Amino acid sequence: MSASTALLTDRYELTMLDAALRDGTAQRRCVFELFARRLPGGRRFGVVAGTGRLLSLLREFCFGDDELKFLRDEKVVDAATVSFLEGYRFSGTITGYREGELYFPGSPVLTVEGTFAEAVILETLALSVLNHDSAIATAGARMSIAAGDRPLAEMGSRRAGESSAVAAARAAYITGFGATSNLEAGRRWGVPTMGTAAHAWTLLHDSEEDAFRAQVEALGTDTTLLVDTYDIAEGVATAVRVAGTALGGVRIDSGDLPIVAAQVREQLDALGASQTRITVTSDLDEYAIAALAASPVDAYGVGTSLVTGSGTPTAGMVYKLVARQDAAGGWVSVAKASADKSSKGGRKAAFRTLDAGTATSELIAVSDGFEQLETAAAHPDARALQTQLVVEGEIDTTAEGADGVAVARAHHARVREELPVRALALSRSDPAIPTVYIDA
């Protein structure tokens, strides 16, 4: 299997490239913009994630012998295009929101500038990564808000495609989850990993007591015992009998959690295990977490709902041409006018205006030229949102790898503090701040 990411691409991008090389438009410089027209699911804000992953995948976006053979054999492109692709490396410039940043409708999350030929073929890869990871991150941030100071663990790998699962663990960590069950996310992105035992562990043994005893012997009394394989009250009693009152924790993975958690807390306290923590893990989403705020729960494990974006599995971002050179080399803003799918032409510079540290608007300066945008960047009460990710083909390595994830996590925590209170409610609504366009 080739490590190239070049065929993670929709065929029409190469078809357009092929035709553009023929008619000479391939060399026109273009500005493509990746943005969301709206926040699906009635979200009040979105969270950008995937940027660091995209940069690493961009590094592998080149056409080797295997890729070129496929394109030739399938007659996707002609010989001239094969020649072009043979030497392809993206040599343009990409600016974008920092990973972990918030976004709103119209936010220019990514701006890709280069020739039509080199920029058009990045559409699918860029959208796949950012649409998936941002959907998970947005759901993760809502869960993190609902959980408050209680720790959250991501454990949804089994309910997502095997590679998306790793990306989901990474996105969740950026938005405030403390750990993941996914070992690959630990290795690749430095996300702390966690996990003790499944129901199979109890069922493997001749009795629940045997299972608990073996686990405590292997992992120590500070481990977390899963107590709901048979009867929860018996499970809790057995757990404390085996591990003693210093037992680290019990996990409950079924039942009506507010009721069960209260019962288990009462039982643990009565048995003298008042420091034993209760972790709950059954079909939680941000609403269930919020409903447990007053319950004696110490930690949450979230699976399905997180990795499927809690009802919004894709961020719905699009990749649109917004400016290009004409035949004479002048710049032209362009936009499509399709019903409900119109785009706004022109280059954009984006700022978050703040009032005493609280976000008040997403301010987007639109222009045909760069000079005007630089003037707009001098806006006094606003934070500039874009940073340079790729400059003339050189990728910003600080955004990649585990270090990039740590930076994104810290950035997200910081900018979430800027959200107005109304952004923190979970119900469906309009975006928490308006998007305001100004002509630069």
Next chain:
Amino acid sequence: MSASTALLTDRYELTMLDAALRDGTAQRRCVFELFARRLPGGRRFGVVAGTGRLLSLLREFCFGDDELKFLRDEKVVDAATVSFLEGYRFSGTITGYREGELYFPGSPVLTVEGTFAEAVILETLALSVLNHDSAIATAGARMSIAAGDRPLAEMGSRRAGESSAVAAARAAYITGFGATSNLEAGRRWGVPTMGTAAHAWTLLHDSEEDAFRAQVEALGTDTTLLVDTYDIAEGVATAVRVAGTALGGVRIDSGDLPIVAAQVREQLDALGASQTRITVTSDLDEYAIAALAASPVDAYGVGTSLVTGSGTPTAGMVYKLVARQDAAGGWVSVAKASADKSSKGGRKAAFRTLDAGTATSELIAVSDGFEQLETAAAHPDARALQTQLVVEGEIDTTAEGADGVAVARAHHARVREELPVRALALSRSDPAIPTVYIDA
């Protein structure tokens, strides 16, 4: 990046392995079963997909230096477990439903038999693949039913994680889609690829006419022109003026499709382009496709809804221990009793009973022993659903690769013919046939 799939695993599986190697239970032979307790989203049937992918990933499921170093450094397991994992190859037996087969609540989609040590650590990988791919396949089958004889193309890569996108294209093809936009799915799985041009193609040019002319010159008059960048009626007029009445097709990606499709058909006919096909691609799902049945549409392109499972992005399958050896080597059926999450212990043999070729029930014979299941397999009016995928560690290579996909697609088409009429309705309901358990 290592090609090993071994860390696509939840940490608790290795923690259990570690503890089981200490207490001696690691060598108990076990039967794990992968099944769905229910069909989420009110589906009337499910479609198994991912089996061939899983077998290829299983081939790469081994622990190399990089994986072992991570596990040691992070203290996930102790030295004895590292030694065990160093030589790990799955040496057990896996039986399962053929890829493309239908499934219902309780269907033993996969049965993994081996020692606890070797079988427990496959849980996450098996579930990730089958939950994702089966969710897409189930949505795809519903869309295929709604589309009837009209061709369907998958074009949702941009709305799914970049690797899941490839798997989604594969799953859609198995359920009757004719093509995908995803080039990697073409290369890896032999799925036919398609695609011509995006709105960026039109916007790149100084006029829509320039864009259409260049496309027709590059791809011939049989190409499909995207006519909704500006005004659809003008776009159609320009398309026929440029390409002539032999124009292959037009694509509409916005607007109120039943109305727009009728207008475009009328306009094309009036212009003499009565053979020009109409493809629609705007936010389609199985309901929108059904609503277009009476409209003059020739082909559908489906994106977001397909790759996100049309509201059901995961199949919700679980991997549970159902039988194991006791200390004396005898077999014991085991099952958990958790509220709403109980499982049914025992080995299972599965059959679809038929009446004049129409499915009447999912018949599942449950037993502690193999002999009884063999007797059950003699059931006269029933089709046996399970096949051997891995025998003592040897993987069935015919289920892998592009050939496996072609076989799965043919199998799906055949077994879908067995569905009763009530299974073909799109509304939420109970499973189309009951699951019946018998003691073998």
